[in-house]
Amino acid sequence: MKKVTVVGSGSWGTALAVMLQKHGHDVVVWSRRQDMVDEMENERENKAYLPGITLPEGMKFTTDHEQAVKDAEIIILSVPSKAVRQTVTAFAPFFTDKQVLVNVAKGLEEGSLKRLSQVIQECAPQCEVCILSGPSHAEEVARDIPTTCLIASENEEVAKMVQGEFMNPRFRLYTNTDVIGVEMGAALKNVMALAAGMSDGLGFGDNTKAAIMTRGIAEMKRLGVEMGGKAETFSGLSGIGDLIVTCTSMHSRNRRAGILLGQGKTLAETLEEIKMVVEGVNTVRVACQVAQMHDVEMPITSAIADVLFGGKNTEQAVLDLMSRDGKAE
Known part of the structure; x- marks a missing residue:
């Protein structure tokens, strides 16, 4: 099992963090808001975005960019599409070569008209980039309702690695190279x-x-x-x-x-x-x-x-x- 960091404390990021922590990963959730970190740490719940879901013991929370991604092998980017460039740029100095970034935002960048993987690769060229997509509501994944998604990367070996780490009996992943x-x-x-x-x-x-x-x-x-x-x-x-x-x-x-x-x-x-x-x-x-x-x-x-x-x-x-x-x- 690997150390996984989730950048973003919205509903989808929190749901993935819950799922991965429950299945043996060492998970850190980064939030830009200290009050959310305090709430999740002390009350074991993300009341604003995923109410009613208990956050497992062992899951950690921080607002510190460097500490969040230090030693993480997989980093999930779970921020709105319009915040992807700003967020990756802020974290880029702390990313290391070949860290795997898994983007779960769905959108296109205004102005540049780029796909989000292009934005991420531009801001963090030292990292591998994957896309996690498919029919998946956060509320259901957090409650262990069977869900099937796909992980896409131009590097098929990277996609297979993430597939192997994230899959469990309630969350199935297929690989795809058509980013x-x-x-x-x-x-x-x-x-x-x-x-x-x-x-x-x-x-x-x-x-x-x-x-x-x-x-x-x-x-x-x-x-x-x-x-x-x-x-x-x-x-x-x-x-x-x-x-x-x-x-x-x-x-x-x-x-x-x-x-x-x-x-x-x-x-x-x-x-x-x-x-x-x-x-x-x-x-x-x-x-x-x-x-x-x-x-x-x-x-x-x-x-x-x-x-x-x-x-x-x-x-x-x-x-x-x-x-x-x-x-x-």
Whole structure:
């Protein structure tokens, strides 16, 4: 068993820390907030992000960058996508050669339009980089509900090492070397979950949601393949698998945000009510820019951007999608 550091004390990072500590790893959780460190240390609970889950004895907590990653063989990066560059840059002086960074954030970087693995490699070139993705709600992983994900790396041996360390009877991992496809599926499914939630908020039915999910995966694959990903990746866990769970579950922040938007709340009101990061909102504008750069048509993504940032009526956006010119599937 290895020493594992989790950078970030949100719901997903905390859930992974709980799972790994329970299965024999020596886990340290880094938080930027001393009050959260104190709470987790003294009360053995992360009340804000993972209430009701007891944090196992032996798990350690710190706000110190150097102490957090010292001697760690695997470092899980569990911060919002918009904080990845800043966080990795802050930790980079303390990373050592060949430490393995496992990114679990799902998104694209605003401004640079880069995938998150590209950002991480740019900031910490001395490290190996993996992506952990798939249909996985933190609340369920923390409660030992059987879950299957994948670990993606261009270095297959590194992916296999993480697979071997993280797998247990309640958490199964597959390896994948298609980092582009995995990251694009992970990022774009959040946009489609916003759309599915809006459909629910408007009172539409299963027919509408099935259409959004099916045409949504077509959009995701179209852009991902154009960027160099493999089509078959979008039929797997980080594509259709993650899309299903994010579009249908009330654990999904993106779906819940979409429901509120469909019910007529503003974006500001929606984010205030959710109170946690809604990655689809951060991703949709970047996704539109990336699609334009690659000359890929993404009508659902564009429609969501119009609602979020262009003031378009949610129901009208759906009707406009339905009224597009007929074409072959």
